[in-house]
Amino acid sequence: MKYLQNIGLALFLLGLTIFTSLIILGNYKLTPVVLDKVVKNKAIKSELFIEIVNNKIVNETFNEPFSFSAEIISAMEVANNAHKQNSEWNKIIWDKPNSFTYVFVKQAGQGIVKENKRLFWWLTFGLGILGALLYIIPNVIVKGPPGVKNNGIWFNAATNRGWIGWFVFVFLVGFYLLLYFCPNYIVNWTYLVDPISELLSGNLASQWFLYGFLYCVVMSVMALRMYIKYRHNKYQILRTSSVLFFQIVFAFLIPEILVRFEKPWYDFKNAFPLDYDFFFSWNLDQLIASGGLGLFILVWGILLTLIIVPVMVYFFGKRWYCSWVCGCGGLAETLGDPYRHLSDKSLKVWKIERWMVHGVLIAALIMTGFTLYSYFSGVATVLGIKVQTIQDIYGFLIGAIFAGVIGTGFYPIFGNRVWCRFGCPLAAYLGIVQRFKSRFRITTNGGQCISCGNCSTYCEQGIDVRAYAQKGENIVRASCVGCGICSAVCPRGVLKLENGPEKGRINSTEILLGNDINLMDLVNQK
Numbered sequence: 163m164k165y166l167q168n169i170g171l172a173l174f175l176l177g178l179t180i181f182t183s184l185i186i187l188g189n190y191k192l193t194p195v196v197l198d199k200v201v202k203n204k205a206i207k208s209e210l211f212i213e214i215v216n217n218k219i220v221n222e223t224f225n226e227p228f229s230f231s232a233e234i235i236s237a238m239e240v241a242n243n244a245h246k247q248n249s250e251w252n253k254i255i256w257d258k259p260n261s262f263t264y265v266f267v268k269q270a271g272q273g274i275v276k277e278n279k280r281l282f283w284w285l286t287f288g289l290g291i292l293g294a295l296l297y298i299i300p301n302v303i304v305k306g307p308p309g310v311k312n313n314g315i316w317f318n319a320a321t322n323r324g325w326i327g328w329f330v331f332v333f334l335v336g337f338y339l340l341l342y343f344c345p346n347y348i349v350n351w352t353y354l355v356d357p358i359s360e361l362l363s364g365n366l367a368s369q370w371f372l373y374g375f376l377y378c379v380v381m382s383v384m385a386l387r388m389y390i391k392y393r394h395n396k397y398q399i400l401r402t403s404s405v406l407f408f409q410i411v412f413a414f415l416i417p418e419i420l421v422r423f424e425k426p427w428y429d430f431k432n433a434f435p436l437d438y439d440f441f442f443s444w445n446l447d448q449l450i451a452s453g454g455l456g457l458f459i460l461v462w463g464i465l466l467t468l469i470i471v472p473v474m475v476y477f478f479g480k481r482w483y484c485s486w487v488c489g490c491g492g493l494a495e496t497l498g499d500p501y502r503h504l505s506d507k508s509l510k511v512w513k514i515e516r517w518m519v520h521g522v523l524i525a526a527l528i529m530t531g532f533t534l535y536s537y538f539s540g541v542a543t544v545l546g547i548k549v550q551t552i553q554d555i556y557g558f559l560i561g562a563i564f565a566g567v568i569g570t571g572f573y574p575i576f577g578n579r580v581w582c583r584f585g586c587p588l589a590a591y592l593g594i595v596q597r598f599k600s601r602f603r604i605t606t607n608g609g610q611c612i613s614c615g616n617c618s619t620y621c622e623q624g625i626d627v628r629a630y631a632q633k634g635e636n637i638v639r640a641s642c643v644g645c646g647i648c649s650a651v652c653p654r655g656v657l658k659l660e661n662g663p664e665k666g667r668i669n670s671t672e673i674l675l676g677n678d679i680n681l682m683d684l685v686n687q688k
């Protein structure tokens with residue numbers, strides 16, 4: 163078994179190394195035909211930009227994407243400055259430089275990767291998947307009979323914030339920074355999934371298609387690990403199947419197929435305010451212009467947030483969304499499962515969590531209020547603040563840095579639910595409903611608790627479950643995502659996730675201390 167695992171690890175690392183090194187492979191040459199195509203495709207109105215590109219870049223060969231991108235960005239800046247001086251606002255290229263450059267790099271790319279997309283898919287994704295499976299399956303099976311075995315988790319450099327954990331952290335953060343801010347450097351990665359993208363949507367793959375595909379692959383491989391590890395627990399098997407289904411079908415396949423039929427890309431399960439740009443004017447305009455389906459999406463999006471989500475939380479708690487449907491939760495519960503014990507359980511962090519997550523919810527609501535006011539009134543500035551600026555700041559800080567870079571990159575350091583716990587505005591909204599108006603609770607049979615602390619250790623939301631169990635108190639915490647792992651790892655069957663009557667659901671009990679009460683009085687009352 164160990165032998166098989168070592169082969170798996172070697173194959174996985176080989177696939178990962180090839181994948182990473184693809185960034186620097188290939189040549190980039192912009193021909194006049196390709197330039198013409200991109201200019202039409204992006205509706206570029208700046209003759210000056212086209213002239214500079216024609217003079218300095220067309221027919222030149224670059225050996226990597228960095229210098230090629232730098233030349234395009236330089237041409238863009240020179241042209242933009244000239245247009246600003248002449249007040250030619252309609253000719254200015256407003257796109258973010260790296261995003262604007264992406265299409266040029268993608269179209270100009272040549273060489274071994276672009277010409278052998280399928281071969282390189284197998285050398286990267288293929289080896290990675292095969293290696294991961296060979297490593298994971300024996301690793302979970304050799305740990306013996308069904309049951310949750312977390313032996314040695316604090317002695318492993320991958321799961322105790324050791325050097326492997328830090329290496330994974332650096333890799334993930336680097337990946338997210340490239341994905342969000344420098345897509346023009348990763349076009350070779352997108353070539354690998356072009357055939358799949360063309361099959362689904364009819365288009366070449368963007369960096370977001372690559373991300374969606376990678377997301378599904380990683381979740382599928384790690385879901386297999388969950389099936390084996392938690393094979394004694396029906397709740398975990400169903401829950402894992404559910405998040406996998408919603409990710410692959412709702413977040414990946416359906417939106418891409420909609421694009422094939424020239425409909426708007428839309429993930430039907432992504433509720434506002436997690437889907438923070440749902441009410442942005444470009445989205446509203448696009449939906450309204452898309453006929454019946456667009457209007458249906460508009461109505462569905464509003465109903466989902468205002469009616470469906472809170473009603474479901476009333477009956478089942480926020481677990482129905484956070485642990486059964488949501489893509490962020492899905493990745494946290496599969497890829498992030500080996501890191502769940504790293505979430506901080508201290509009271510101080512609980513306080514920080516409440517301020518942060520509700521702060522993001524308020525920020526999202528204020529931004530949306532400004533956006534809608536601007537949309538209906540036609541003004542670009544509300545209370546002296548440019549609406550576009552607020553949207554840009556929120557998109558950068560919350561949409562990209564928090565949800566992406568920190569949310570997943572920090573798994574090996576802060577645990578697997580960093581985003582859900584500290585940053586997700588939808589989780590904050592669901593949490594408020596769950597805390598004050600829901601039938602969900604975790605009941606605790608305090609008499610059986612042996613205070614082993616397994617439940618608290620493996621609570622990804624940083625809840626000190628044991629403290630409740632010791633008192634026999636129901637857990638109705640706003641942050642509980644109902645993952646059920648506390649219950650799965652409890653050796654005494656103390657914890658049970660239940661939906662029941664609201665009456666008696668909140669049963670906070672106080673431990674009597676000598677300072678609070680004269681214990682002799684209690685004795686005398688008897």
Ligand code: SF4
Nearest residue numbers: 621642643645646648
């Ligand atoms: S209390 Fe239990 S069910 Fe809730 S988030 Fe923590 S581990 Fe999951």
Ligand code: SF4
Nearest residue numbers: 611612614615617652
């Ligand atoms: S895992 Fe079970 S027995 Fe151990 S502290 Fe938690 S509730 Fe008590």
